Amino acid sequence: MFRSSSALYAHIPCPVLPRCRLPHCLFSHGQQHHFQPPVERPVTKRQIANSASAASSCVNTGKESDSGRLSPIKSSGGKINSLAFRETAKREVPAAESSTLPTTPTKRARQQVPLPSKATKSTVATSRLTTSEGGAKDSSVVYILPVKPHPPALHSQRLQLTTALAKALRDNKLSTTPNNAASAKELEIASRTSSSTYANTMKQHIISLGKRGKPPEKVANEAKEIPTERILEYLPQFVHKEWQLEENKYMTALPSEKDIDEARAASASGYEICDRCTRYFMVGADSQAECVHHWGKPYRLKGSDRRFSCCGEMEGMTAGCRTSPKHVFRITHYPRLAVMIPFRKAASADKFPAAVALDCEMGYTTLGTELIRLTILEFPSNKVLYDTLVKPIGDVIDLNTQYSGVTSVDEPGIPTFDAAMKTVLENYIGSETILIGHGLENDLAVMRLCHQKVIDTSILFPLDNPELVSRGYKRSLKSLASSWLQRDIQVCSRSSAVVRSTTEEVIGKNGGAGSDSAAPSSVGAPEAFTLKQEGHDSIEDAKAAADLVALKAKFMLALQDQRHAAATS
Incomplete structure (x- = not known):
């Protein structure tokens, strides 16, 4: 603070004593600050001329001034002579211009730091990131580059997510310059x-990096060969809890008689909702209207309308691209299913296999959806234990050949539903047998089987997006086999030609371990089966589900061995 030349407040005690720390306070501090009025000295013409020449030389240099502050220029005696503009250059002064600056020494010399030139986003990105990955030197810290016209998130959030992304790249060894x-x-x-999609996109990308590391099958193969006994011992850890089964619409207890009676009364009208065109119709009525529907599922590409996978038609344009002579229906309410065919449980015994993989094919009858083909494989050898067509209880409306591959169930030698289930429950499935498959809640429903020892690959391998999982979306078996097993399934041609082949031939083409031996006696007479190869192959689907579970078990066991080896070493 500057002193007052007239000393107007020198006789007043300072109101903030003793905390005042001003070097030149206007008020009185007693003996601490003894104010002495400045001695006015006459200013000579030479001093005025020197001050004017110094100021003009500073202005004529063409340099940018610092802040326009006035600083006193002292003479050799240390007394104030005059006031002049002090200028701080932002660049070093050339030798030619140094002679024009005033030679009077200042109180403190400022450090001359040249400012860097402004660089655009492309220049910064190119200078740091265009080097080759092999010989590039990684930055010591994570930096955030500017986004035009405006960033989608705050700098702190961008820095946090970018740091997590660098950590994921470093942990999974996906980059030498993470x-x-x-x-x-x-x-x-x-x-x-945008601001609404940025954080979710970054998090999904970070999660996906965890699956791009070393493939699970390579980790398992690098470790020692995992014996079958260890896989079967580890398998119970994959069995789903009861709450998981309830969330995925599994039956965990047999329906009570009260629930069955209520369901019987509710279905007494005989009206159902068509599973294809979603219209009400009377079951068994002779004068049924034709069912016009789309057999494919609707999908949506980014920035487009929903279209059907069967014909590519936009949703809502027409009623459908296919016409069926009758309506079909599907029942998912377990008490209503028990009204038509009762549920049962497997018996307790030690003679059954520890784990089996199964797959069912369904068709539409007057009782809804019924079992028309059943396949059971031994786990983990994938040996075919049982593969047979099944004659349904109700009258057949549509065998759903496009997906099931079955063209007829009226030929001799095909067992009935009760005979097939009796064979299965007496030889292959016990109360402690672990059932492996994809979407087994549908298979167990048509088998009328209540079982809780289940490993469902649609639950074991969920989607990456938690929001879609909460809405009930699941990965298809075809997608899982392609990404985890590098295997293409369900790619048979869908031409109108019908191919007749025996079950023995199907096993020979797809049976794996079971193809080396003859078909088991439980399969039945080969000439009694009529299959359409353009649909799904239940042996192929069951084998894919079993291989997915075996692969994950090998992966987890290999990780255990690696951790144990690292701990002991």
């Missing part, structure tokens, strides 16, 4: 997303 790669990827995501 910080640079994370910054470049974050810039790419931030440039194409």
Whole structure:
């Protein structure tokens, strides 16, 4: 603070004593600050001329001034002579211009730091990220690049997600320069997303990096060969809890008689909802209207309308692309299913296999959906234990050949539903047998079997998006086999030609371990089966589900062995 030349407040005690720390306080501090009025000295013409020349030389240099503050220029005696503009250059002064600056020494010399030139986003990104991955030197920290016209999130959130992305790249050994790669990827995501989608897109990408590391099958193969006994011992850890089964619409207890009676009364009208065109119709009525529907599922591409996979037609344009002579229906309410065919449980015994993989094919009858083909494989050898067509109880409306591959169940030698289930429950499935499959809640419903020792690959391998999982979406078996097993399934041609083949021939083509031996006696007479190869193959689907579970078991056991080896070493 500057002193007052007239000393107007020197006789007043300072109101903030003793905390006042001003070097030149206007008020009185007693003996601490003894104010002495400045001695006015006459200013000579030479001093005025020197001050004017110094100021003009500073202005004529063409340099930017610091802040326009006035600083006193002292003479050799240390007394104030005059006031002049003090200028701080932002660049070093050339030798030619140094002579024009005033030679009077200042109180403190400032450090001359040249400012860097402004660089655009492309220049920064190119200078840091265009080096080759093999010989590039990674940045010491994660940096955030600017996004035009405005970033989709705050700098703190972008930095947090980019740091997590760099950690995922480093942990999974997906990049030798994880910080640079994370910054470049974050810039790419931030440039194409908005404030509402940025965080979710970054999190999904970070989660997906955990699955791009070393493939599970390679980890299992690098470890020692996992014996079958260890796989079967580890398998119970994959069995789903009761609450998981209830969330995925499994039956965990047999329906009571009261529930069955209520369901029987509710279905007495005889009206059902068509499973294809979603219209009400009378079951068994002679004068049924034709069923016009789309047999494919609706899908939506980004930025487009929903279209059907069967014909590519936009949803809502027409009633359908296919016409069927009759309506069909499907019942999912367990008490209503028990009204038509009662449920049962497997018996307790030690003679049954420890685990089996099964797959069912269903068709539409007057009782809803019924079992028309049943396949059971031994786990983990994939040996065919039982594969047979099944004659349903109700009258056949549609065998759903497009998916089931079955064209007829009226030929001799095909067992009935009761005979097939009796064979299965007496030889292959016990109360402690672990059932492996994909979407087994549907298979157990048509088998009328209440079983809780279940490993469902649609639950064991969920979707990456938790929101879709909460809405009930699941990965298809075809998608899981392609990504985990590198195997294409369910790709048979869907031409109108019908191919007749025996079950023995089907086993020979797809049976794996079972193809080396003859078909088991439980399969039945080969000439009694008529299959359409353009549909799904139940042996192929059961084998894919079993291999997925075996692969994950090997992966977990291999990780256990690696951790144990690291701990002991």
